[in-house]
Amino acid sequence: MKRIKKYEQIYINLSWIFITMALCIEIICDFFYINNLQFHQKSVYRLVFIFALVLLNLLKQLAINRDLFTNNVLYWGLRALEIITITFSLRFLELGQLIYPFMFVIILLAACRRSKKDAFFIAVFIMVSDLIFSLLYCFIYQKSQLSIVEQGRLLINVIVYFLMFIFSIIYGSISADEIEKEKKNKELYSELENKIRQLETEQQEAKLQNEKLKETNYKVEEANKKLRESIAEYYTVQQITQAISSIFDVKELLKHVNDIIIGVMGVNNSTIVLYDEKKDRLRVHTTNVSNRDELIALFDNINCDALKDVLKSKKPLLENFVDSKEYPFTEDRNVSSLICVPLVTKTKNFGLVLVEHKYFNAFDEDNLRLLNIIGQQVSIALENAELYEKMHEMATVDNLTGVYNRLYFQERLQKEFENAQKEGYSLSLAIFDIDHFKRFNDTFGHLFGDKVLKDISNMLKNSLRSGDIIARYGGEEFVVLFPRTGLKEAYDKVESLREKIAKTVIRDELVTASVTVSFGLSSYPEISSTQSELLKMADNALYDAKASGRNCVKIANTDISSVVDSNV
Structure with missing residues (x-):
């Protein structure tokens, strides 16, 4: 138209x-x-x-x-x-x-x-x-x-x-x-x-869909990242929990946890620092730092104010730009970033976990959160280990005297006897009791009797070797186990202990008294051939000592003079 x-x-x-x-x-x-x-x-x-x-x-x-x-x-x-x-x-x-x-x-x-x-x-x-x-x-x-x-x-x-x-x-x-x-x-x-308009509309819709897909993909990536982090955290916590439940030795436990931290967090250095409450000092317990000069710098400067503040405030520390003046333990150690979290519970401060990296800005809040979770688990582990040690002590140590109880002694006797059989070394056992102990209780009271038991126990613990084992066997009766000790050497030790006790005067306020003891001695394989025989023959020797007038040492089925003469 x-x-x-x-x-x-x-x-x-x-x-x-x-x-x-x-x-x-x-x-x-x-x-x-x-x-x-x-x-x-x-x-x-x-x-x-x-x-x-x-x-x-x-x-x-x-x-x-x-x-x-x-x-x-x-x-x-x-x-x-x-x-x-x-x-x-x-x-x-x-x-x-x-x-x-x-x-x-x-x-x-x-x-x-x-x-x-x-x-x-x-x-x-x-x-x-x-x-x-x-x-x-x-x-x-x-x-x-x-x-x-x-x-x-x-x-x-x-x-x-x-x-x-x-x-x-x-x-x-x-x-x-x-x-x-x-x-x-x-x-x-x-x-x-x-x-064209339809195509433009479709392109616009496709663009919007693409933007939505990008946003969704970003959210999925973020979710996957968080999931990976959660899985890593779960795996780490699981490993530490497994270690807590299976490792009761604190030294071994902390070394295992330190290895886990290095593996999970990918750090250059990881150190577990324990706190001595009596001395108010920090000490390096476990670390993967191997260079001698770096170890010296770490040990000498670990008690810096920055780390002590972390322990006192119970708040973790994240530093991505380390100044060696503020953190002297990092001096000449190529440390640019660090995280420090406290090992604390409601009742006690155990120490710190310190991780270090050679690059600046190496850590973020997620790393801090993960290490904090690890720190909480380690704190629980240390608390459990301390409780276990206390419970073990209560189960194995006599409350009054502080020496091992009869149950623990029976376990150790079995292990030591098996080792002596396997390795072919001598094992001696002595049983003693306090002469006329009932007289102390009747004359001076049970409190003084308890003091007698405590003083003799302390004297014996201080006189024995670190490998020797002393236990309260019952009442005023004690037993001493001498691993890798023959009959002659055991006799000399026991005689020396008897003389030392005989010279001891026990005082308690106005009360003063002298104490003597009687010993029965047996040895494997010179006298006894089995575990039960070793204990029984020492007990029989003790009865012989009491029958012989007390304050003496008797050897099962053996003439003492022959042992004394051979020593001379």
Whole structure:
């Protein structure tokens, strides 16, 4: 439709040019034929014709400007007026060939606007109008029929109109094809635009989905990272918990935990520092630092204020830019980052866990949190180990005297006897009791009797070797085990202990008393061949000592003089 509007506008512009030229020619002709009355009469008709064309052009311009040519009634009305005006001028104003271009353009516009059918109607309407005005011309000028010239001219007009019609049909077909192509192109273009818009929408949606996927992927990665960290933490805690439940030796436990920390956290150095509450000092217990100079720097400067503050405040420390002046234990040790967490419980401060890295900014809050969890587990382990040690002591040590009890002695005797059998070394055993102990209780009271037991126990513990084992066997009776000791050496030790006790005076406020003891001695494999025989024969020897007047040493089934003589 835009193209037809463009063609109509071009036709109007050409009409204005024609009108202007016709008006100028008319004025010039009037000037040259100023005395010709007949010419001036036709000139008036031509001016009316020009005026009519001006009105038609104005009406068409108005219709184009307001897009009214889509209205068929208005379009055909204006075309009919235009054709009537032009065919009238052709017959009565004798314009001749000047009118043909207008007729051709009108037919052409009709062919381009609608179809061949419209062009045919326009051509027929032109021929009918021309015929009517030709007949009207004969009637007005009282002619019975058209002259041969006029008939020839009318026939020529019909042929010309027909040729115009044929050409218009051809052009209209071409134009229709072009219009159809243009229409299809527009449809394709519109479809393409729709697809482009759809594609843009899909791209936008895909972009949004991609952003959502990125966000989801980021969240999944964060979740996986936290999961990995949680698994690592769980694994670490599980290992430490397993160590706590299976390792009761504190030294071995802390070494195992230190190895776990190094493996899990990937640090250069890990050190476990214990706190001596009585001396108010820190000491390095376990570390993977192996360089001699670094060990000296660590041991000498571990009691710095920064680490003591961590223990006192019970708050962990994270430092990613270590200053050796503030942390003197790091001086000349290539330490750039460190974390220190306290090993504390509600009741006691056990020490610190110190991890170090050679790179700056090596640790974050997650590392601190993990080490803090490890520290809490280690604190529990140390507390459990301390409780276990106390419980073990309560289970194996006699409360009154501080020496081992009979139950623990039985266990140690079995182990030592098995080792003596396997390795082929001597094992001696002595049993002694305090002479006339009942007299102390009856005379001075049970408290003094308890003091006698304590003092003799302490004296014996201080007089024996570290490998020797003393235990309270019952009441005032004690037993001493001498691993890797033969009969002669055992006799000398026991005799020395008897003499030392006999010279001892026990004092308790106003009470003073001397104490003597009697010993029975046995030895494997010189006298006894089994564990039970070793104990029984020592007990029998004790009864012999008591029967011999007490305050002496008797050897089972052996003449003491022979042992003494062999020593001499």
